[in-house]
Amino acid sequence: MDLLTTIKNKAKSTQQRILLPESSDIRVIQAAREIMDQKIAKIALVGNQKEVAKKASEAKVDLTDIEIIDPATCSQHDHYVQALYEVRKAKGMTLEKAAELIKNPLYFGTLMVYNGDMDGMVAGSLSTTGDVLRPALQIIKTKKPFKTVSGAFLMSVPNCTLGSEGVFVFADCAVNIAPDAQTLAEIGIQAAQTAKNLCNFEPVIGYLSFSTKGSAQHEWVDKVVEATKLAKGLDSSLEIDGEFQADAALIESVGRQKAPGSTVAGRANVLIFPDIQSGNIGYKLVQRLGNASATGPILQGLAKPVNDLSRGCNVNDIVNMVAITSVQASQQ
Numbered sequence: 001m002d003l004l005t006t007i008k009n010k011a012k013s014t015q016q017r018i019l020l021p022e023s024s025d026i027r028v029i030q031a032a033r034e035i036m037d038q039k040i041a042k043i044a045l046v047g048n049q050k051e052v053a054k055k056a057s058e059a060k061v062d063l064t065d066i067e068i069i070d071p072a073t074c075s076q077h078d079h080y081v082q083a084l085y086e087v088r089k090a091k092g093m094t095l096e097k098a099a100e101l102i103k104n105p106l107y108f109g110t111l112m113v114y115n116g117d118m119d120g121m122v123a124g125s126l127s128t129t130g131d132v133l134r135p136a137l138q139i140i141k142t143k144k145p146f147k148t149v150s151g152a153f154l155m156s157v158p159n160c161t162l163g164s165e166g167v168f169v170f171a172d173c174a175v176n177i178a179p180d181a182q183t184l185a186e187i188g189i190q191a192a193q194t195a196k197n198l199c200n201f202e203p204v205i206g207y208l209s210f211s212t213k214g215s216a217q218h219e220w221v222d223k224v225v226e227a228t229k230l231a232k233g234l235d236s237s238l239e240i241d242g243e244f245q246a247d248a249a250l251i252e253s254v255g256r257q258k259a260p261g262s263t264v265a266g267r268a269n270v271l272i273f274p275d276i277q278s279g280n281i282g283y284k285l286v287q288r289l290g291n292a293s294a295t296g297p298i299l300q301g302l303a304k305p306v307n308d309l310s311r312g313c314n315v316n317d318i319v320n321m322v323a324i325t326s327v328q329a330s331q332q
Contacts, residue, residue, distance in 0.1 A: 003156050003167055004295065004320055007198055011040045011326035016119040018322050018329070019112055021105035022126045023047035023068070026059050031318035033061050040319065041326045044069055044118065046105040071108040080111040087114075087139055110135040113304050119329035122321050124309035129174075133299075136306040143303040148186040151175040151297030151308075152194050153283045157290045162250050163269040164201040169194050170271050170286075173279035174297035184227035188272045189234050190300035195270050197331045198298075198324060205231070206249035206268030207242025208278070212258040215245075224274050239264055242272070246282075298324055305329050 018035075020028050023045040029052070032043045044067040045052055056063045071077065084098040084107070101107045106127060112118045124132045133149070142149060151174025160166030171191040176183055184207070192203035207228045211221040221243055228242040241264035242249075248258040248265050255266025273279035287294040298321075299307050305328035307321050 003154060003199060004293075004323070006200060007320075007327055008038070008040055008323045010330070011323040012038075014326060014330040015039075015042055016326040016329040017042045017044065017117075018325055019044050019046065019069075019109045019118040019121045020318075020322075021046040021109035021121065021123050023052045023105075024055070025125045026055060027125055027313065027315050027318060029056050029059060029061050029063070031315045031322070032066050033063070034315060034319050035322050036066060038319070040323050043067075043322070046071065046109055048072075069112075071102055071105070074108075076112075076115070076117065077102070080108065080115065083111055083115060084139065091138075104135075106131060107135045107139075110139050110306065113306065114139050120305040120307070120325040122307050122309060122318065122325050124307075125311060125313050125318065127311075129308050132306065132308045133175075136299075136302055140302050140304050140306065142301050146186050146190065146301045148179075148183050148190070149175060149299060149301040150179075150183075150187045150190055152191050152300055153294050153296035154194075154198065154298065155283060155286055155292050155294055157286065157292040160290070164195075164199065167199055167201065168269050168271060169199065169203070170273065170279060170283045171300070172276060173273065173283045174276070175299070177276045179275065181223050181226035181230055184223070184272060184274070185230035185234055186301070188227070188231040188240060188270070189238070191270050191272060192235070192238050193331075194298060194300055198327055201269060203238060203270045204264055204267045205238060205240045205270040205272060206244050206264055207231070207240070207272045207274075208246055208249060209243035209274060210245060211243050212245045212248040213243065213262075215258070220274060227272075239267075241265065244268070246271075295320060295324070298328075304332060 018041045150172040152171040155168040157166040195203040209224040224243040249268040252266030259265035
C-alpha cells in the first residue's frame with residue numbers, strides 16, 4: 001500500500017472537519033466533492049451560498065451534503081470578531097479592525113479552527129504562502145514548547161531500499177530561510193513527529209551538512225553540530241545524530257567509514273537540511289532525478305493544523321493535503 005493511500009485510510013477512520021476557504025476556485029469545489037465521496041473528511045466551504053452554488057452548478061458539482069459558511073451571516077460572527085480582538089489587542093487590534101479582517105476568508109477560516117468549530121484548514125490555491133501563514137501565526141500560533149513553524153515534504157522514492165523502504169521526511173524545505181541552531185533543533189523534532197504520525201515509521205534523524213563528524217571546519221558546520229546537540233536535548237528518546245554528508249546519512253557502508261560508532265549513520269529516514277536553499281534543491285533533485293513523489297510542504301509546529309497549497313495545484317493535490325491535515329488534526 002502506498003504512502004498516500006495509508007494516509008487517506010487514517011483520515012477516513014477519524015472523519016475530521018476540514019475547512020476550505022477558497023470556494024471561488026472551481027478546483028476547491030471539485031476537491032470538496034471528491035473528498036466527501038471518498039469519505040476522507042467532513043468538508044465545509046467559506047463563501048456566499050448563492051455564489052458558491054452557482055459556481056458548482058456551472059461545473060456540474062453536487063454540493064448537497066457540503067456545508068457552505070458565509071462570514072457575513074454566520075451565527076458566530078460577533079464571537080469571532082471578539083476572539084480576534086482579544087488575541088491581537090496587544091498588537092494594536094481594535095474591534096473595528098477585527099470586524100473588517102474577518103471578511104477575509106483566510107482570517108475567518110483560521111478563527112473557526114482556533115475556536116474549535118473546525119479541526120483544520122487547507123488553503124493556498126488562490127493565495128500566497130505568506131497570506132495563508134499570517135493569520136495562522138497570529139491567531140493559532142505555535143504548539144508549545146515550539147517557537148517555530150516549518151515545512152516538510154514526504155518523499156517516496158520508487159525501487160529504493162534506503163530510508164524507510166524509500167520513504168523519507170525532508171525538512172525544512174519551505175518556510176525558514178536561514179534557521180539558527182535552536183530553530184534547526186525544533187525542525188528535527190517536528191519532522192520526527194510527522195514521520196510517526198503520517199508515515200508510520202520510527203524516525204531516524206540525520207542532520208545534514210557538507211561535513212561529516214568534523215571532516216570540515218566552518219561556522220555553517222558549527223551550526224549543524226549545535227542543532228544536533230540541542231535536538232537530542234529536546235527529545236532524548238529519538239535517534240538523532242549529525243553532522244553528516246548526505247551519503248554518510250543514507251548509505252550504511254559510507255556511514256560506517258565516515259562516522260564509525262554512530263547508530264544513525266547510513267540509516268537516516270528523516271533528513272534535516274541546514275537551510276531552505278539546500279532543502280529546496282535537495283527535494284527537487286530527488287523528485288526529478290529519482291522519479292520520486294514529493295508531497296508538501298506540510299506545515300509543522302502549529303497548535304492546530306493549517307496547510308498551504310501551491311497556486312498551481314490540481315484537484316488531487318487538494319484531496320491529498322486535506323487527508324494529511326485530517327491526520328494531523330486527529331493527532332493534536
